[in-house]
Every structure is written in C-alpha cells, then in structure tokens.
Amino acid sequence: MAPLRRGDGPNKFRLSSVDTATTTYEGDTGWAKRPPATVACGQCGSEIFQHSARDDLDCPRCVAEYGPEEFGDLELLHLTCPVCRSRMAQGQRHPEQFDIPEWATCERCRYHWEFEHSYDG
Known part of the structure; x- marks a missing residue:
C-alpha cells in the first residue's frame, strides 16, 4: 500500500473525514486568536459584539463600557466562526478554574x- 499523500487534483486529500464529528479542518489556539464573541451587556442586556479578544466592549444601546479583561464577567451569548460566520458550539474543560470558554x-x-x-x- 502506498503512503498517504495530499493530491493536487480537485479532491485534495486530508487526514480527516467529512463525516467524523470530531474532525476539524483548520483552527487556532490562544486567547488572542479567540473567535469573535457576542456577550450580554451587564447593565441593559443588549448584545455586544467583540471582534477580537483584545477589543473593548462598548454597549451600542446604553453607556456601559467594559475592558477586554472584563469579558469573563459578562454573559457569553455565542462565539462566531471566523471562517463561515456560523454560531459555534463552545464549552469549558475546567469550569472551576476559568470563567471563559476554553474551546469552540x-x-x-x-x-x-x-x-x-x-x-x-
């Protein structure tokens, strides 16, 4: 049997299957590369979109402003896939240690x- 290789044709070979739920095609690691997030404003409950993990969180509806370090104090509504813009499944592996998502x-x-x-x- 020949070794696995990536082809140059239209069916580019990947070491993963489209049907496998745990398979991913691309990704990032680290808080600085966290996907865009939508959180609830702590004062009025409106949605605040944060494109980058280092951006301030300014409510578009009231006067509330939060620094990026306050992200964990706000309710996370969802993370947005930076590739296709869909809502992502997300969760924590160590909820007793972190108040932020650890994967998506x-x-x-x-x-x-x-x-x-x-x-x-």
Missing part, C-alpha cells in the same frame, strides 16, 4: 479553536 467548534465548516493554557490540577 463550528459544526458547519469544522473550524476549531482552543484556549491554550497549562493546567496543573
């Missing part, structure tokens, strides 16, 4: 993001 996967295009950290539990 797009069910549509299989993009995946991980919050990279060392965990000594």
Whole structure:
C-alpha cells in the first residue's frame, strides 16, 4: 500500500473525514486568536459584539463600557466562526478554574479553536 499523500487534483486529500464529528479542518489556539464573541451587556442586556479578544466592549444601546479583561464577567451569548460566520458550539474543560470558554467548534465548516493554557490540577 502506498503512503498517504495530499493530491493536487480537485479532491485534495486530508487526514480527516467529512463525516467524523470530531474532525476539524483548520483552527487556532490562544486567547488572542479567540473567535469573535457576542456577550450580554451587564447593565441593559443588549448584545455586544467583540471582534477580537483584545477589543473593548462598548454597549451600542446604553453607556456601559467594559475592558477586554472584563469579558469573563459578562454573559457569553455565542462565539462566531471566523471562517463561515456560523454560531459555534463552545464549552469549558475546567469550569472551576476559568470563567471563559476554553474551546469552540463550528459544526458547519469544522473550524476549531482552543484556549491554550497549562493546567496543573
């Protein structure tokens, strides 16, 4: 049997299957590369969109302003896939240690993001 290789034709070979739920095609790691997020304003409940994890969170409806370090204090409504703009499935692996999402996967295009950290539990 020949070794696995990526082809140059229209059916580009990937070491993953489209039908496998845990398979991802591309992704990023680290908080700085976190997908765009939508959170609820702590004062009026309106949706605040944060494109980058380092952006301030300014409510478009009231006067509330939050720094990027206050992200974990606000209710996360959803993360948005940076590839196809779909809402992502997201969650935490260590909810007792972190108040932020630790991973997110797009069910549509299989993009995946991980919050990279060392965990000594």
